[in-house]
Amino acid sequence: GKQQPTVDKNVLETIDHPFAALTLLARKYNRLHGVIHPWTLQDRAFGHFHMDSSTGRVVSSDDNLHNLPTGVRPGDIVPKAGPVRRVFVPDTGKFTRWDLSQVELRVLAFLSNDRNMQRVLAEGDIHAYTQKALQLPSRVMAKNFNFGLPYGGGLEILSQFTGIKDMKLLARYREQMIRTYPVMFAYCERQREIGLRDMQVTTLFGRTLKMPTQFADNKSEQAMTRHIGNCAINFPIQGSASEIFKRIRIALLARIPIEDYVLQVHDEQLHDGEYDIPKEELAHIAPFYTPMEVKVSERWA
Numbered sequence: 001g002k003q004q005p006t007v008d009k010n011v012l013e014t015i016d017h018p019f020a021a022l023t024l025l026a027r028k029y030n031r032l033h034g035v036i037h038p039w040t041l042q043d044r045a046f047g048h049f050h051m052d053s054s055t056g057r058v059v060s061s062d063d064n065l066h067n068l069p070t071g072v073r074p075g076d077i078v079p080k081a082g083p084v085r086r087v088f089v090p091d092t093g094k095f096t097r098w099d100l101s102q103v104e105l106r107v108l109a110f111l112s113n114d115r116n117m118q119r120v121l122a123e124g125d126i127h128a129y130t131q132k133a134l135q136l137p138s139r140v141m142a143k144n145f146n147f148g149l150p151y152g153g154g155l156e157i158l159s160q161f162t163g164i165k166d167m168k169l170l171a172r173y174r175e176q177m178i179r180t181y182p183v184m185f186a187y188c189e190r191q192r193e194i195g196l197r198d199m200q201v202t203t204l205f206g207r208t209l210k211m212p213t214q215f216a217d218n219k220s221e222q223a224m225t226r227h228i229g230n231c232a233i234n235f236p237i238q239g240s241a242s243e244i245f246k247r248i249r250i251a252l253l254a255r256i257p258i259e260d261y262v263l264q265v266h267d268e269q270l271h272d273g274e275y276d277i278p279k280e281e282l283a284h285i286a287p288f289y290t291p292m293e294v295k296v297s298e299r300w301a
Contacts, residue, residue, distance in 0.1 A: 055239040088300040094274040100267040110288045112187030195232020204240035
């Protein structure tokens with residue numbers, strides 16, 4: 001019989017047609033509405049946080065406070081009143097927010113021992129470096145490209161991350177980055193082999209992470225192999241970054257009461273109150289330098 005047309009997000013993103021774009025946009029609005037509509041006439045939003053993800057990274061649900069758009073990424077929904085996150089205000093009048101700057105790429109540079117990548121990170125902004133090297137129109141696109149490289153690294157992945165549909169252009173960009181960071185790319189290929197051979201990988205601090213074994217019935221063997229290989233690269237990076245983040249949170253308990261830990265989003269922590277964060281001291285909590293960005297604001301934005 002006839003097959004039903006696919007409405008998979010990854011497929012729709014590759015289709016240059018208004019219906020595909022409108023379907024993706026409608027889904028964004030529906031997901032956002034599903035989160036924020038229950039807040040109507042509510043004073044507070046409550047989320048549940050879990051550490052049972054495959055990598056140990058903290059995830060959020062009911063309400064999912066991790067997926068609220070920042071308002072600065074391409075395609076983010078920004079209401080007329082401003083970015084959605086600005087709806088949150090502190091009880092004390094001030095939020096202290098800290099974020100681990102480019103931590104996952106720093107983990108990758110350390111684990112792979114790519115000296116050139118380590119040098120670029122030490123000298124400044126790796127996303128600005130990539131933007132200039134590839135002559136990309138924005139830093140955000142360069143950032144998405146940098147994260148797309150290790151998280152799969154193929155042209156389809158890079159297209160999804162950056163929104164660039166020209167595969168020949170993406171192939172040139174990818175080859176240029178391979179020449180720039182050859183040691184990092186060699187490490188990623190070794191990780192694929194390790195993951196497929198052992199079905200497990202190890203994080204910076206020695207945790208063992210199992211490769212996924214449950215897949216959708218319609219996944220081909222080739223797709224399953226590719227997915228496991230991608231996870232073998234992704235898991236040590238994300239898992240190690242989460243270990244660093246948790247160690248910093250624990251260290252800060254000596255300065256900040258637990259009740260003022262109001263929200264965590266990936267590598268970002270929000271505290272209710274204005275606090276002095278010893279960022280240079282905490283930047284050395286890992287075996288490599290992990291700079292922190294600290295901001296005080298009147299809203300979460």
